Amino acid sequence: MHKKTLLILFLLFLSQTSFLSIAESTPNQQGVVDLRILETTDLHASLINYDYYQTKADNRIGLVKTATLIRTARNEVQNSLLFDDGDHLKGNPLGEYLARIRGIHRGKIHPVYRAFNFLDYDAVAIGNHEFNYGLDFLNAAIKGAKMPVINANVFSVKKNKPYFTPYVILKRNVVDQTGRKHELKIGVISFMPTQIMKWDKANLEGKITAKPIVDTAKEFIPIMKSKGADIIVALAHTGISYEPYNAESENVVYYLSKIPGIDAVLAGHSHSVFPGPVYKNSPHTNIKMGQINGKPVVMAGAFGSRLGIIDLRIQKSNGTWRVVKGTSLTRPIADESGNPLVRKDKGLYKLVKPEHQETVDFIKKLGL
């Protein structure tokens, strides 16, 4: 055989063996589960890609657009969960029209919760703005939600107990890297800023109180663990601040991420994007990995502009699940100039169009 041919054959052999050894070094493993956690936050009733003030389409907002990202992100993986991080009922004319003009019709479900039901959210956080229309409206709206709507740090004055469902432990069948099924218990807890007592004093005083977020978390996490939570996700309707902590701190994600037992933090409230350049030089923060204090954190802007994604790799050893890797990123619905990157979800659009149209007609009638 020609020398050159021999050399090529030898190189081919080498390259194949090296491929083999790479494949062998990262085999699919039993008991290793990749779990994707999806977040929307601070939707502020932005269901449609529409600007009610300018009365024209706006492709930088709207859950009908984010829904397309949700479907894609779900299809890419075997195991996923979807959460909303709060502030979803109020913030645009549709929200105002529903709460102050039309009301929720008997037997009808608020379009925001109808959308959450349609997209099959696993749990939803209550944000501070959910109180803006009063407790009666909120309680009536929540009744239409098929998934748990939760908060742990708002307490009933009368009962001195959490006013809402404080946390849930979701049982989900997940598939490991070898295709084997496991039942995973995912603890989900939610918090919001204590400033609600100032912001919504008229609606809340004498009825509820708000306890500091970090103290509440430290109280509940061991309880959730003792009730069998394998991993814990915090739906934290609070932003990211590096200021020293005190009981009145409004944005406490940095301190929540330090609490043992919390495995992932879905942030919100401040309408910013994490990971993102704003946090580039922040302490104990890795924007490439999407981590703060080594924990995965995500914040998906506001109004449905982005989908937040946390990818967890968890492993079962000696009967206990632990997170071996957690990273995050966000995906936008439009580019920086506002050009759409995704189409709207037609099913969701059809579902919420009636209230959208009513709102548009109402604005027209006012002559605005």
Ligand code: MN
């Ligand atoms: Mn908000």
Ligand code: MG
């Ligand atoms: Mg908020």
